[in-house]
Amino acid sequence: MKQGSSARAAATTLDQAIDDSRRGAEIDGDSPPRRGRSVSEAVVSQSVAMFDAVAILSAGAIAMSWDRSAVDWRLEGLIVLLGTLLASHLLRLAGAHRFANLADVGSSVGRALLGWLLTLAVLFAATYVLEPVTAADGPWVMLWFSLGVVALIVSRSLLSRQMRSWSRAGRLGEVVAIVGAGSIAQRLLRHLNGTPTGPRIFGVYDDEFEHMPRRCMGHAILGSVDDLVEMARRNAIDTVIVALPPTSEHALVETLNKLSAIPVDVRLCPSEFALRLGTLEASHIGGHTFLNVIDRPLRDWRWIAKAIEDRLLAAAILLAISPALLVIAILVRLDSPGPILFRQKRHGFNNELIEMLKFRTMYHEMSDVKGEQLTRRDDPRITRIGAFLRRTSLDELPQFLNVLRGDMSIVGPRPHAPAAKAGALLYTEAVKHYDARHRVKPGITGWAQVNGWRGETNTLEQIRKRVEHDLYYIEHWSIALDLQIIARTIATGFTGRNAF
Structure with a gap:
């Protein structure tokens, strides 16, 4: 479809397309419209990791101040510092900082306590090997562990509530729009539909949409790339995946030029065209790899x-x-x-x-x-x-x-x-x-x-x-x-x- 015709169609179909995009989210659970900026998984996960480290370090300081033994406080402080560093690594290995695990309070608390318990086990084992650790062993360590347990449980419980609030506001999960409705896009959508942890598909866009069915692999075809640019300014779309055939080189260039005007990440399904774009980084969305061609200037x-x-x-x-x-x-x-x-x-x-x-x-x-x-x-x-x-x-x-x-x-x-x-x-x-x-x-x-x-x-x-x-x-x-x-x-x- 030509650009001028697309522009005329956009004026009459834009509002209907928004309704279609919301009704067409059966595969994604018909999530509510987003209210507010999308939640950054990287920021949440890293913030949780930093909070855990601060909480464990603070719990150790409180336990040290309670201890009245003759052990040198500098030795206890060294153990607290080393224990905090060890806990940070073990919590990460246990998946306690993984964003996907934070919404379920049971899983989140369980993984956090597992990492903290492993930390105590390593410190306890060290008392049989390292003499300085043995000298600092005492009741204060159990107080440190108990305070750490309380901090981890309370923080995970509060975070789980906040995650549910973000979910109700539609701010969780990456919202993706697909450009293209041909064989590449159909194959991509088929795979994304079968991925439980995949992104929320906002809709499909193609400049030939007037000659296509209303849906592609269960998702609404909402309009042209020009309509997508307008829609991205009115709705919360995080990422646009361009899934056009390699024979459409001119369409690819024009599409990328138009998408460069809006604050979204643009990812490209690998094709022969990608070989001409030079050095590129890659992203993984719904278990699939895409080439990064445009990034939001400010994110996370x-x-x-x-x-x-x-x-x-x-x-x-x-x-x-x-x-x-x-x-x-x-x-x-x-x-x-x-x-x-x-x-x-x-x-x-x-x-x-x-x-x-x-x-x-x-x-x-x-x-x-x-x-x-x-x-x-x-x-x-x-x-x-x-x-x-x-x-x-x-x-x-x-x-x-x-x-x-x-x-x-x-x-x-x-x-x-x-x-x-x-x-x-x-x-x-x-x-x-x-x-x-x-x-x-x-x-x-x-x-x-x-x-x-x-x-x-x-x-x-x-x-x-x-x-x-x-x-x-x-x-x-x-x-x-x-x-x-x-x-x-x-x-x-x-x-x-x-x-x-």
Whole structure:
């Protein structure tokens, strides 16, 4: 099916497709729609492992403080430390940290106690071999073991309740969409359907869907790849598996280009085409191996690290600049009538619209809420105070509130108004992969801004360079890069020839 025809069909079938995708989940148990971000198995498993280590170490410290024997406390401390390290390994070997075992409280507690019991057994055996361990043996060890048992049982019980809550919210299990309904996709779905621990299949997409049955191997065929891109922005899809035949090389390239604009992992079923993609890593989903062609920029611990960085820095900065915010608010109010803050809809993460905050810099009756007309030098709409605020970028300071709300990051691609243009073209028309910059939250400052690509976009080259820098930032994100951009913004980024 041609792209234009697909776009016309999407408008009338999108809502029905969502209902079909929910009704078509019989194989996956008809799981509820997801409410909230998907739970990362890696983060949960690693967090459990860290908690176990801290709990066992703390239990040992409490037991040591209770012991009144003449044994050197440093020797006891060494035993506690070595026992904690040993327990961490034995708990892992017993499967106590495996995500699949955490939902069943019986299995989870049993595996945790097995690992902890093996730890005690090894320490007990060491008392017959190592003299220092024998010297530190005593009732405090049993107290340590008992406290460890209590910590493991309580933590697993609470975690099991939390897992059930996540399950009710539809946040457990990887949600996968399949691109392709041919023989490769049918074989893949047949295998995934027969895998009890396989992913939840959201639906199947194929550009020829209008000429196909409504279902493929029991799963609803929901539309084209364009429909999938739109659906991924409205629903929680974690991974897209491209299962197109190797003869469809052009379709593969076009599909990957479209999927690069949304924040999902993209995996490719191995084929002759995969040999042309260079060095690739692999993922294992439902017992099958897929090639990694596109990864979400921020996932697991990287997403958590970025969120912590944003919240902590935003709170600290708002506290530090609160007097300046008050002074600017008073000046804006005295300079011209109207609200102090200017609120404008801008594209945020996953292309969703957010309400971005700024100090008002234009006369209220001339404000351009839709952002259809970019500012220019000596713009008559800008107030006297507004001109100063825009030159120094102080009008952007209220966006730290957006960061605390979770709408924005401190560092990221700048959010643009939906009607913003480069010359006569909308940004999405001017740059082919423009929407790929929405795979992360927008920022107050960014790599493009500190490299001089800010201000007017009168030419296509200006917006293309800005997007090029944004995509570089997304692909190379790190906390160190964020701190570098923040430092450069403080040093040089608040003023410049393109700020007006």
